[in-house]
Amino acid sequence: MTTTETAPPVLEAEDVAVHYGGIKAVDGFGLRLPAGRIYGILGPNGSGKSTFLAAVTRLVPLTRGRLLIDGEEYHTAPPTKLARRGLARTFQTVRLLPELTVLQNVQLGADLHAPGGRLRSWLGRDRPSEAVEEAIERTGLGDVRDAWPTELSYGMARRVEIARALASRPRLLLLDEPTAGMNHSERQEVSELMRKLRDEGLAQLIVEHDVQMMVDTCDHLVAMNSGTLVAEGSPQEVVSHPAVQEAYLGKRWRSHA
Amino acid sequence: MIGWYEANLVLIEATFLNFLLALSIQVPLRLGVFSFAGVGSYGLGAYTAAILTLRYDVPAFVAIGAAVLLAAVVGYLFSLLVARLNGLYLAMATIAFVLIIAVLATNGGELTGGANGLYGALSDLTTGGVVAVCVVVAVLLALTERGPLRRRIEAVREDPELSLSMGIGVVPMRQMAFAVSGALGACAGAMNALLRTTVSPEEINFHLIVLALTMVIIGGSRSWIGAFIGSVIFTWLPSVLASAGRWQDVVYGVIIILAAIFMPTGLLGLVQTLYQKLRGRRSAAVTAEAPADDTAEERALLQALGGESRGGVQ
Ligand SMILES: Nc1ncnc2c1ncn2[C@@H]1O[C@H](COP(=O)(O)OP(=O)(O)OP(=O)(O)O)[C@@H](O)[C@H]1O
Ligand SMILES: [Mg+2]
Numbered sequence: 001m002t003t004t005e006t007a008p009p010v011l012e013a014e015d016v017a018v019h020y021g022g023i024k025a026v027d028g029f030g031l032r033l034p035a036g037r038i039y040g041i042l043g044p045n046g047s048g049k050s051t052f053l054a055a056v057t058r059l060v061p062l063t064r065g066r067l068l069i070d071g072e073e074y075h076t077a078p079p080t081k082l083a084r085r086g087l088a089r090t091f092q093t094v095r096l097l098p099e100l101t102v103l104q105n106v107q108l109g110a111d112l113h114a115p116g117g118r119l120r121s122w123l124g125r126d127r128p129s130e131a132v133e134e135a136i137e138r139t140g141l142g143d144v145r146d147a148w149p150t151e152l153s154y155g156m157a158r159r160v161e162i163a164r165a166l167a168s169r170p171r172l173l174l175l176d177e178p179t180a181g182m183n184h185s186e187r188q189e190v191s192e193l194m195r196k197l198r199d200e201g202l203a204q205l206i207v208e209h210d211v212q213m214m215v216d217t218c219d220h221l222v223a224m225n226s227g228t229l230v231a232e233g234s235p236q237e238v239v240s241h242p243a244v245q246e247a248y249l250g251k252r253w254r255s256h257a
Numbered sequence: 258m259i260g261w262y263e264a265n266l267v268l269i270e271a272t273f274l275n276f277l278l279a280l281s282i283q284v285p286l287r288l289g290v291f292s293f294a295g296v297g298s299y300g301l302g303a304y305t306a307a308i309l310t311l312r313y314d315v316p317a318f319v320a321i322g323a324a325v326l327l328a329a330v331v332g333y334l335f336s337l338l339v340a341r342l343n344g345l346y347l348a349m350a351t352i353a354f355v356l357i358i359a360v361l362a363t364n365g366g367e368l369t370g371g372a373n374g375l376y377g378a379l380s381d382l383t384t385g386g387v388v389a390v391c392v393v394v395a396v397l398l399a400l401t402e403r404g405p406l407r408r409r410i411e412a413v414r415e416d417p418e419l420s421l422s423m424g425i426g427v428v429p430m431r432q433m434a435f436a437v438s439g440a441l442g443a444c445a446g447a448m449n450a451l452l453r454t455t456v457s458p459e460e461i462n463f464h465l466i467v468l469a470l471t472m473v474i475i476g477g478s479r480s481w482i483g484a485f486i487g488s489v490i491f492t493w494l495p496s497v498l499a500s501a502g503r504w505q506d507v508v509y510g511v512i513i514i515l516a517a518i519f520m521p522t523g524l525l526g527l528v529q530t531l532y533q534k535l536r537g538r539r540s541a542a543v544t545a546e547a548p549a550d551d552t553a554e555e556r557a558l559l560q561a562l563g564g565e566s567r568g569g570v571q
């Protein structure tokens with residue numbers, strides 16, 4: 001991997017806080033995600049992981065803190081600007097549009113970059129772009145491309161979410177519990193896909209409860225509790241950190257690797 | 258001898274005008290916005306066209322065009338005013354908009370003819386002109402029901418937050434819906450005023466709001482075809498029910514209640530579901546591989562009839 005020490009991180013979050021009235025959902029959390037790396041956030045339920053992703057994607061206002069993409073501040077920019085800057089995300093719950101097929105849901109991800117201006121893309125033939133076909137193929141959705149979301153298993157629906165995010169050809173991908181509800185082999189497939197995408201240069205930030213998968217997938221882990229940073233470092237360092245063991249794992253965790 | 262067409266010309270014209278009125282409710286509804294402002298725009302358009310025709314004797318297309326433009330601008334400005342409202346509160350604000358238009362019409366003095374309204378707005382508008390306008394509108398709306406624009410609209414209605422994260426501007430889309438709704442409502446009102454040569458404040462009442470909503474809900478709220486089905490039914494139903502005499506209103510009400518219970522996706526939705534069901538059965542028979550597909554079909558039907566629901570917000 002070519003390490004470019006001088007290049008700013010793809011994503012930088014500094015001292016981010018999100019308060020809902022008295023509830024400090026996130027309270028002084030931050031990280032620096034370099035290009036082509038997978039970072040993971042570990043933390044117990046309610047520790048503020050999803051809220052942090054919402055803050056990073058500008059879907060909730062910051063109480064304080066700074067956000068930067070490629071070294072450029074964006075914490076006052078509207079959320080609609082971020083997709084064009086190469087940011088894509090999935091949500092903790094499946095959020096497919098029920099009246100669109102799998103293919104159409106994935107196409108939505110690529111619409112932003114439709115060539116030839118709006119008018120042509122609205123009037124012209126609506127053939128799936130290369131990015132759409134690629135996203136469908138890589139997530140293994142070829143057989144269900146014309147199915148409706150309600151016909152999919154939960155694990156399949158989650159893949160469509162990932163495909164929709166990939167269809168925008170992002171440089172930065174945020175995934176909130178992407179493998180929740182998947183079986184073991186599905187999880188491994190997703191983990192493999194993520195690592196392949198990383199090797200192609202896609203920076204990823206993953207929130208996931210499956211510790212083994214996080215250790216296997218991520219280059220770097222950040223542990224969070226009560227909205228603040230508890231530990232940070234290599235996966236092995238973080239999962240054996242006493243505070244993490246206590247706060248998140250409840251018991252001693254051992255790698256099966 | 259008077260043919261069927263001549264005898265029913267008023268109803269035929271009313272069908273097309275009601276079609277446009279229904280669309281003025283349907284367009285925002287497709288974006289998840291419950292707005293009756295289109296009915297107010299109907300009044301605004303009717304008065305604008307009548308006043309221009311009476312005072313300045315302009316050609317019909319100028320009077321209608323001016324009414325449509327004015328209502329589109331007013332609709333847009335109104336959307337800025339109610340930008341922070343949602344759901345029921347927004348619906349109530351738009352009803353208030355309709356009532357304000359009616360009050361302005363009643364108290365407009367010489368300009369609007371007060372409670373009597375305006376008479377004698379003679380113009381060169383023909384039935385053919387009305388139909389032509391409706392065809393153009395239907396074609397334009399059909400374009401919003403396919404491809405990328407359809408996907409955008411689906412996203413904004415079903416999941417505004419998801420839309421934002423995908424770079425879709427929810428607020429501009431809603432503002433555009435208000436402007437288009439205003440234009441459609443005004444077009445219906447303006448053409449009605451010119452065809453009937455009169456307009457009066459009592460036309461812009463609660464009944465018109467109910468009619469517009471009913472046409473969309475019963476016909477189908479997702480497509481212009483649904484609005485057209487609804488406008489045909491509810492323009493002609495009263496004359497069909499005339500034989501029921503004084504029970505007419507009751508029968509009308511019962512039909513609407515039954516339709517709302519048994520066709521939550523409207524007539525169009527019901528037809529589409531049945532069609533899919535039939536096609537599903539046929540393809541299952543051809544491939545002869547579907548074991549006991551009845552349950553799957555039933556599930557699909559139930560899902561289609563029961564509408565859709567999405568999970569939590571996170
Ligand atoms: N809109 C909101 N209003 C008030 N409190 C909120 C809101 N959203 C989240 N919270 C609170 O903020 C805290 C962090 O929630 P968040 O969903 O970010 O946790 P999480 O780490 O993603 O948890 P999980 O692992 O269960 O998904 C919780 O206590 C939650 O109740
Ligand atoms: Mg969460």
